[in-house]
Amino acid sequence: MRFFIDLRRSLREAMVVFRRNGLVSLGCIVISTVALFSFSVILLMAVYVRFGTISIGDRLNVTAFLEATLTHEEVNTILVRIRHLPETKDAVYVSPEEALRELKSKFHDLEIDASPIPPSVRITPGDTAYVPVLIAQLTELEGVSSVTDITEAASNFFGIVQIGTILGIALLLIFFAGFLFIVSASTGISIYSFRREIEIMQLVGASRTFVQNPFIILGSLYGLIGALLSSLFLIPSYQRIDNFYHAFIAFDPIPLDEYNILSRIILLALLVGLATGWISAKQSVRRYLK
Amino acid sequence: MKKGFEAKNSSILIAKDLVKTYPPYQKAVNRISFSVEKGEFVFIVGKSGAGKTTLFRLLSKQEEADSGQIFINGNDITRIPPKRGYLVRRELGVVYQDFKLIHYKTVYENISYALEVQSVPDRKIRKKVDEVLQVVELSHKRKALPLTLSGGEQQRVAIARALVNRPLILFADEPTGNLDWDTSWEILKLFMAINCQGTTIVMATHNEKLLQLMKLRTIVLEQGKKTDEIFY
Numbered sequence: 001m002r003f004f005i006d007l008r009r010s011l012r013e014a015m016v017v018f019r020r021n022g023l024v025s026l027g028c029i030v031i032s033t034v035a036l037f038s039f040s041v042i043l044l045m046a047v048y049v050r051f052g053t054i055s056i057g058d059r060l061n062v063t064a065f066l067e068a069t070l071t072h073e074e075v076n077t078i079l080v081r082i083r084h085l086p087e088t089k090d091a092v093y094v095s096p097e098e099a100l101r102e103l104k105s106k107f108h109d110l111e112i113d114a115s116p117i118p119p120s121v122r123i124t125p126g127d128t129a130y131v132p133v134l135i136a137q138l139t140e141l142e143g144v145s146s147v148t149d150i151t152e153a154a155s156n157f158f159g160i161v162q163i164g165t166i167l168g169i170a171l172l173l174i175f176f177a178g179f180l181f182i183v184s185a186s187t188g189i190s191i192y193s194f195r196r197e198i199e200i201m202q203l204v205g206a207s208r209t210f211v212q213n214p215f216i217i218l219g220s221l222y223g224l225i226g227a228l229l230s231s232l233f234l235i236p237s238y239q240r241i242d243n244f245y246h247a248f249i250a251f252d253p254i255p256l257d258e259y260n261i262l263s264r265i266i267l268l269a270l271l272v273g274l275a276t277g278w279i280s281a282k283q284s285v286r287r288y289l290k
Numbered sequence: 291m292k293k294g295f296e297a298k299n300s301s302i303l304i305a306k307d308l309v310k311t312y313p314p315y316q317k318a319v320n321r322i323s324f325s326v327e328k329g330e331f332v333f334i335v336g337k338s339g340a341g342k343t344t345l346f347r348l349l350s351k352q353e354e355a356d357s358g359q360i361f362i363n364g365n366d367i368t369r370i371p372p373k374r375g376y377l378v379r380r381e382l383g384v385v386y387q388d389f390k391l392i393h394y395k396t397v398y399e400n401i402s403y404a405l406e407v408q409s410v411p412d413r414k415i416r417k418k419v420d421e422v423l424q425v426v427e428l429s430h431k432r433k434a435l436p437l438t439l440s441g442g443e444q445q446r447v448a449i450a451r452a453l454v455n456r457p458l459i460l461f462a463d464e465p466t467g468n469l470d471w472d473t474s475w476e477i478l479k480l481f482m483a484i485n486c487q488g489t490t491i492v493m494a495t496h497n498e499k500l501l502q503l504m505k506l507r508t509i510v511l512e513q514g515k516k517t518d519e520i521f522y
Binding site for chain 1: 374409
């Protein structure tokens with residue numbers, strides 16, 4: 001009962017402070033919106049870049065050419081062994097006839113009837129970092145005559161992905177720290193204008209929790225409204241980024257729609273906005289409680 | 291007239307050897323001891339910087355003493371952790387020279403706030419606030435904002451807020467400091483009426499004229515020390 005009485009009073013007090021601090025409240029919401037929108041866009045871009053690299057990485061296949069004299073059973077045994085390698089994500093057998101069809105589809109004026117390409121297994125590595133190990137293991141397999149060496153391409157790609165990942169994380173952290181600082185500062189300004197009232201509240205016997213609660217609700221409200229507004233702006237940005245991505249990477253094997261990227265980022269933005277508002281308000285009001 | 295410190299069992303407030311030093315070495319309160327009986331009206335006098343406000347802040351647990359003890363109704367409040375100081379303040383009423391009213395709250399809301407912080411239900415709050423508004427004769431101004439009131443009226447609101455909890459002791463730190471003589475006298479009469487109903491009052495003032503008129507027990511402070519105690 002006491003809890004509900006206090007909660008109702010804290011909510012009412014938070015609304016009073018929100019209204020009385022009209023301009024500062026508006027400023028806090030705008031700042032939260034801009035900061036959360038920037039954070040969400042950077043996060044969205046980071047997600048698409050990550051998917052892009054995975055998608056490109058998937059096309060870095062290793063081909064193991066088999067000896068032409070192998071029986072059907074022997075080919076099957078090799079295929080099973082390759083599929084069981086821990087570095088293998090997927091392995092597909094390509095017969096000489098299929099290889100010829102692919103070749104003809106790329107070079108239309110090619111006039112040959114017998115396939116010059118031996119039977120092969122096309123392997124997708126679990127990660128581009130596994131390529132050197134995978135090639136070494138394939139080379140040692142009995143019945144494998146040669147393996148296409150894409151180690152250099154893979155290591156270059158792996159390097160780019162690593163740099164991209166580090167840069168992405170650094171950028172996200174910088175943005176997040178900036179966001180925290182800006183939201184804390186603006187919430188702090190809002191609470192600063194109530195420092196006298198905070199002192200009076202304590203003088204009449206209000207507990208720390210009772211004094212803090214309205215301001216924590218206020219901070220959370222700033223964060224929540226900021227997150228909702230930033231989500232509204234994020235929807236058109238998402239569509240643009242998504243269109244650009246699909247124009248850039250055609251025939252993407254990753255079913256992006258299944259990941260609900262937008263709704264996940266919106267949910268994250270709401271949580272981040274709420275938590276940041278909460279924490280920054282708690283920190284700011286603590287200063288005046290000492 | 292007699293002098294000296296003598297704490298009795300019926301004392302509602304006992305201060306023993308209170309010391310408070312502000313950095314670097316300024317002793318704002320220096321080994322002050324005194325006691326106040328239940329229902330008593332005591333003045334604390336002294337010039338600016340004598341230590342009156344610091345003493346009040348120690349007595350109402352707004353600050354912690356470096357050493358010494360404070361007993362309120364037999365409980366040593368110096369042993370209560372500062373974080374729980376609000377529990378002590380709920381048992382006391384404090385009135386300040388600058389009223390310390392929340393400007394965006396109405397007279398009613400300012401008074402009721404002292405009860406709201408204790409999770410008192412609205413129905414009880416209404417009853418108590420109405421009673422106390424009658425005591426300070428401000429029932430007709432319940433919806434007014436403090437800044438629309440005169441200085442005397444604002445101080446009466448502050449007194450009502452201090453009284454609404456039925457405090458064990460009412461501390462008043464220069465409550466007439468910002469008021470003209472007539473208004474000061476009105477406020478003092480109000481304090482007298484409250485005291486007559488049994489509330490213990492400890493009031494700081496440097497208004498000599500009031501002291502001469504009242505002729506009540508007076509503790510004199512100078513440079514943080516108790517230099518005299520006058521009993522009429």
